[in-house]
Amino acid sequence: MGKFxxxxxxxxxxxxxxxxxxxxxxxxxxxxxxxxxxxxxxLLDKEEINxxxxxxxxxxxxxxxxxxxxxAELIPMCHPLLLDGIAIDIDFLDDEHxxxxxxxxxxxxxxxxxxxxxxxxxxxxxxxxxxxxxxQKMIIKDIKLVEKTGGKSDIKLK
Numbered sequence: 001m002g003k004f005x006x007x008x009x010x011x012x013x014x015x016x017x018x019x020x021x022x023x024x025x026x027x028x029x030x031x032x033x034x035x036x037x038x039x040x041x042x043l044l045d046k047e048e049i050n051x052x053x054x055x056x057x058x059x060x061x062x063x064x065x066x067x068x069x070x071x072a073e074l075i076p077m078c079h080p081l082l083l084d085g086i087a088i089d090i091d092f093l094d095d096e097h098x099x100x101x102x103x104x105x106x107x108x109x110x111x112x113x114x115x116x117x118x119x120x121x122x123x124x125x126x127x128x129x130x131x132x133x134x135x136q137k138m139i140i141k142d143i144k145l146v147e148k149t150g151g152k153s154d155i156k157l158k
Contacts, residue, residue: 006077021109031114032100032124032143033093033141039093040131049131056130057090060100064123066086071118074144079110086115088123100124111151116120116158117143 008014043049049056049129065086072080085105093099104112122141131138148155 013077015079016110018079018109020149021110023107024150025105025107026112027103027105027112027147028111028113028116028149029101029103030113030143030146031102031118031142031144031146032120032140033142034055034098034100034124035096035137035141036098036127036131037096037135037137038134039135040138041092043134047092051130051133053130056127059130060123061088063126064100064102064119067122068101068102068115068119071115074118075114077106078114081106081108081110081112081115083112083115088119090123099129100127111148111149113145117145 005016040049040158049057049142053059065088067074069083071080076102083104083106085103087103089101091099091101098121100120102116102123104116106112121140121143124143128138128140142156145155146157
């Protein structure tokens with residue numbers, strides 16, 4: 001097992017120094033699953049839920065993109081990054097569940113896993129916030145990294 005990368009030799013927190021790393025194309029994809037229930041899914045109008053707060057999925061996509069761009073402000077040891085692309089997709093899994101997928105790409109010295117995880121998480125939280133007046137039975141679950149390329153290793157999960 002390796003060492004924590006954000007702890008120095010004196011056991012103090014540090015930001016990882018990436019000065020010696022090569023610039024490579026980096027990509028990460030994160031996914032969150034969400035139980036909305038029949039009550040909310042049945043309110044769909046052309047694959048969108050419209051509420052007094054606005055269109056739920058479109059707002060969640062914008063919030064997720066904003067979260068990706070602000071990850072370094074939210075997670076202390078993340079590097080501020082010059083991102084090349086962000087995409088958030090919301091798909092229906094069945095008559096009660098959705099999947100939110102966030103893809104992030106850039107060329108740089110550090111990965112974009114935390115950015116992708118932040119985007120999927122905040123998009124899900126935005127949906128919860130906008131629909132909580134309709135039902136508080138919603139569940140955000142299975143937030144995970146499903147793909148990472150670039151850097152030391154590539155992974156692809158289901």
